[in-house]
Every structure is written in structure tokens, then in C-alpha cells.
Amino acid sequence: MPPPDPDPDDDAALIERSWHDPEAFAGLYDRHAAPLHRYAARRLGINAADDIVADTFLDAFRKRRRYDLSATDARPWLYGIAANLIGKHSRAEVRMLRAYAKTGADPVLTEAHIDEADRRLASAAVRQDLAAALAALTSADRDVLLMIAWADLSYTEVAAALGIPVGTVRSRLHRARARIRAALGGHDPTSAREESLP
């Protein structure tokens, strides 16, 4: 008996379809480009995110035949590709975080975003400390931390995205969170509480 056909709606099925119908890959774009764009914009700003997203999907399209079809969710694959592209802007990312920490003005936000930011609960001081702490992380630790916090990937998915063991994800996350907590220590007395994550 042949195995059942894959779910026609999952990412692997879309990618497999794109092997003989390349335009089917646009379905993957429609599904994941927006959250990926927001993730990249939070790291590098909206204009840079335009390029990161376009380049991520172009790169993914070129590599689509090497995709492991047993992975029904393509997000780890896409975020892994994006991480490589974002990594090329690591210095710019750190520079913007430091500028934010120093001046209180976040270079990645437009004026409209700043108005919205001002309405949020977290104080400017907390945000500036966070920016400083993020800037102080290694890019490898920052990738792990932000994939979990901003892209909602699980430990296993982050490991797949970055091509590292799950144990490394845990250790990097532990280290990164310790630094974030240390930076926020003066602002949040509950910050030592651990979260249960997959």
C-alpha cells in the first residue's frame, strides 16, 4: 500500500507541488511572508525587512528541491534562511539597538510606531535597557532568543532553523535570558520566574 498523500494544505505539500509547478511556491509566500516581515522589521526596520523577506523566499525557492518533505511546517526552514540574511546586518542591528539605548529614540520605528509605543505599558527606561541588553548579546544568542520571543518557534524548531542541537538552543536561551533579566532586574521584580516552553 502506498503511504497516504500528504495534507494538501501543509507547507511540505506546497513545496513538493512547486517542484513541478514553481508558481505554487507563491502560496508559501502568501502564508509566511507577513509574519516573517514583521519579525525582520522588528530586528532591522521595515525597509530592510522588505529585502530580507524577498531574499529569503528567493533563496528558499532556489533550495526548494532540497527541502525535507517530512517537515510539514516550513517556518523553521524559512526563519533559518532569514537568520543568515539578518546575520549579515548584525552590526547595523547592534548599532541601532545601542542608539536606542543611548538616546531613547528607536531607529527602526517610524513616527506612527513611536506614538503606538508610547501608549504601551513598558516605560521608556525599560525599553532602553532591553535594547542595551539585546545589543550586548552575541548574534547567535540573539537569534535564539528572538526566534522564541518574536517568531514563536519552539526549541526544536529553533534548533532546526539554525542547524544546532536542541541542547545548544537551551543553553543559548538560558544565557540570553539571564542577561536580559539582569538588565531588567531594576524594573521587574518578577523577572526571575521561569517559563515553561517546549
Added chain:
Amino acid sequence: MNDLDQLREFRAEIPYPERPRLSPGRSRLLSAAGRPHRWRLTTARRSNLLLPAAAAATAVAVAAGLAGYSLTTGTTPAPRPSAAPKQHPAAPSQAVLAARLLQNASAAASRVPPKAEPAPGQWIYSEMVGYEHGQGVTTDQNWITFDGTKSAYYLGRNGPLQIHTSPIAPPSGATGPLAAFNADATPKTAYDALASLPTAPRQLLAALDKVAQSVGAANLTAGTPVAGHAPQNKGQVEFDYLSLLLWNAAGGVGAPPAAEGAAFRAMAAIPGVTIQQGITDAAGNPAIGVSDDGGFDQLLLDPVSYQVTGLRQLSTGVGPKAAVPTPQELAGLSKAEQQKILRQLKTPPPWPRKGTVLQSLAYKQVSEVSGPGVK
């Protein structure tokens, strides 16, 4: 609120992008995805032969080249050059060489002893090597019945053999072998179509012209495997159609020897046909490229046996045009953002320089076998 919660709030004011913002990236993707379209057949059903539905999981470069073509594509194929490019001059000596080679091919085909047409359910094994620029080389193993109703492939390297029955019924209402082939390209319809053609070159080409006129030349040739670019004249339509028939037949048991010989003779009579010698096919074997557009889209022949072994497409240096967002998609964006998007669209993606091999396919092995999984 713990540290992760606070981090989740950090820059959370950045919204999900609006659709117009993502439009240029999508266009770039479609532009890249549109590249292989230029090798596609005009109907999805034609893919039955060269890309059985079952082969989707493994038929990589082949698949990219020969699956069904949709007219709703967001990209526009690059125009076919109207004249031979400088590096492939169709000088008189070239025409003579091409005619001589095709006459030799015709003679070689005619010398093959005729065989009875295989039964519809005869299994055929093929190993095809595909190359796509930027993707590298891939090998694909497939089994298909002569009538194309069943196909088989291995799922993954060590996976089980998948056997599929085509959901498309064999053509029944088609009037004549050429119409049957147009409706559904299988080894059998290609074999029968070639066998039905007149043997005299002029009559053979006239028969092709008649079909081309009845179904619309653009429909026939826009996606033919050797027509990466839309044909510009009657000769290119004839050449593309003949190449399509021969290539499809080559994926089965070939054509009846006399019919194949006649097809090569007719090809030799098409004006503007040129050859390129000393090239290799995707499988690395020596080949001769036959073309009617100065060498950009080539039918590949074995230089010794003159059997059809492959296809390849060379870059003209001009890529397909990307789709432009509609005014509705642009509405709501600031002028600066609109200008940025339009600027990106105006800058075409990097395209391989003229003469670069964009795609190449080659049959490494094609043989009649006793069943699926048997080589």
C-alpha cells in the same frame, strides 16, 4: 510580566505589513518561478508523459521544465529573438551542415528495423538527468505505461515504490492522432501522431501547419520544450511542434523508424535550422544541438546514433518581466513607498548572461521493462 513577556512587547508596535508592501517581493519570487515556464507544455495534460503526476516527488528539474503551464502566470516570458544572435550565425554553411546532419539522422532512423507498437500497458523505465541554472544537476527515475495511464517512482532515496493511476482518462473524443497528442501527450499519442504524418517533407510540414492554424500557433508552441521563447515565424512553429513530438516519443519507445526518418527530413527542410556540435547533454554525454532560433532552444541528438537524447535552453540575456502591482495594491501607500516599489520593479533581477545554459534535460536510459520498479 517576565523577561520574555517584556521582550515580546519590545517593538511590538511594528505591525504586520500590508499586502502592497509584500507585493514587490512576491513579484520577484514569481519572476524566478516563471523562469522554467518557458519550457512548459501548453496544457497540464501533456505533462503526463514527461512528468507523470506520480513523479512529482522526485522529478525535479524535469518537473520544473515540463509541468502544466498556466496563462495566469504573473510573469511574461522573454521575447524570442527574431534573428540569430551574433555568436550563432546562421551562415549558409551552417544551413548546409544542419541539413546534412538531419538527413543523416533520417537515414539512421530509417535503417532501424520496424517493431510492432507496444501494448498500451507496456511499462517503460526512464532515467532522466536535469540541470537548472543555479540548482545543479538532478537525476530522476520513473516508470510509465506506454499509454501514460499509470506511472511509478520511488518516494525518496530509500522510500517505497509509489504507483499512481492517472486521473485523466485517455483521450477519446479527439479527432485524429495529432489532436489526441495535443490533448494528452503520452509515449503512445506521440508515437501514433508521428506515425500518422505524411512522409514527404512538404506534406508533413503542411499537416503540422494545418493543426497549428486550427488550434492557434501560440497555443501549440508557447510552451513546447524547445520553445523557450514564443515562435516568430511558421518555421519556428513547425520546428517546435516536430521537436515536441520527437521528444515525447523519445520518452517511450521512440517513433516508428520510417516516421522518425520522415520527421528529420522535414526538419531539414525548415528554413533557419542550425546545429551546434561539440556540446554535452545534462548527463554529460556528447550531443549535437539542433535549433531554429539561432541556438537558444535546442533539441539534442546523439552524435553517433542521432537518437533524440535531450533538450536545453540557453539564456538570451533578457529575463522575463515581473508583474506590476495594480493601482489598488499601490493605493494606501505613501508616495515615497510607491516610488520605492516601482523602482524595485524597474530593476530587473540579475539574469544569466547570453549563452548561459538555463536548463537542460537528457534521457540517460529509456527501456521497456516488465513492470514498475524493474530496470
